[in-house]
Amino acid sequence: MELQEINQKLKETRDELLGIINGLNGDQLNRRKDPHSWSISQVCQHLIKTEELYVVAIKRGLKSKEDSSLEHKPLEFLLDRSNKLEAPDIAKPTNEKLENEEIIEKLNNSREKLNEILNTLEDPSILSRRHFTHPVFKEMLLIEWVRSLYLHEQRHIKQINEIKDEF
Template sequence: MNKTVNDNLCDTRNNLVKEITLLSDAQFNSRPDMNKWSIAQVCHHLVLVEEASIKAIAWGLKVIDSTQKERKNVDLILLDRTKKIKAPKIVEPDIKPFEVQQIINLLNDSRKKLMTFLSTIEDKSILAEKSVKHPALGELPLDQWIEQIYLHEQRHIEQIKEIKSLLDVRQ
């Protein structure tokens, strides 16, 4: 995995944690309205997406006849928040309340699993040669599955900032 991707994973996660660290558990679990997720739910969704991405990449590596599909402008798709993307059921967050530290621990665990998993791939070039269907982005090369983790997180950091302003959270 190249340094840029690694740096982006790290920087984005640090930004996410910085956005949530000082929130009270009440702010963290407060929903701006019943049709919107709380910040806690957004973060739980990010944990679930990271774990699902690991499974998808692992599955994609095992598929023998998987060939590279065209690369997509994942950043343009994911960072455009004017286009709503419905989360598949498998990555919908729990409705139960979370503590901030509990979510930070889950985020740390899912990132550790991702980095450990990626470190087991001896020939990283294979990631650009195989692809798996992504629920929102269609057929996606495996290396772009890794990219979409931090791009998706960046999208949701913007959502968290929006929720904080709707809740009038000052930090």
């Protein structure tokens, strides 16, 4: 999958997320089903933290001078919400209650940082030739780091819609 296609998917997925969040008030954003589940605000915090961490990982991977011989990994399993995944501590949300505008601003900032890297690449194919170790999925090509971002976000949009259905 080419970077251009991935960028389009990133944009479509983010637009869908922003569309959902836009219509919610503070109570809806911060309500939790139980103490062990995340609120919509916390899901968004997790998405923001994840994107910021991915930016750091991609930058580190780009510093490598040697080409990777890794095969592409199938990432569609990310969309299967029956397959529970535990977020690493570094990507877990806090209990801070965030309002709509703050969430949207933070989502926009994290995406801006990602776009800065992607838009300044002289040769985008380098993303398919460099890798970095993911804490959960192990060795991954940088292009897959980028691709997994929109799949991860789509997974959490499903979660947000499940939370919304409980209102």
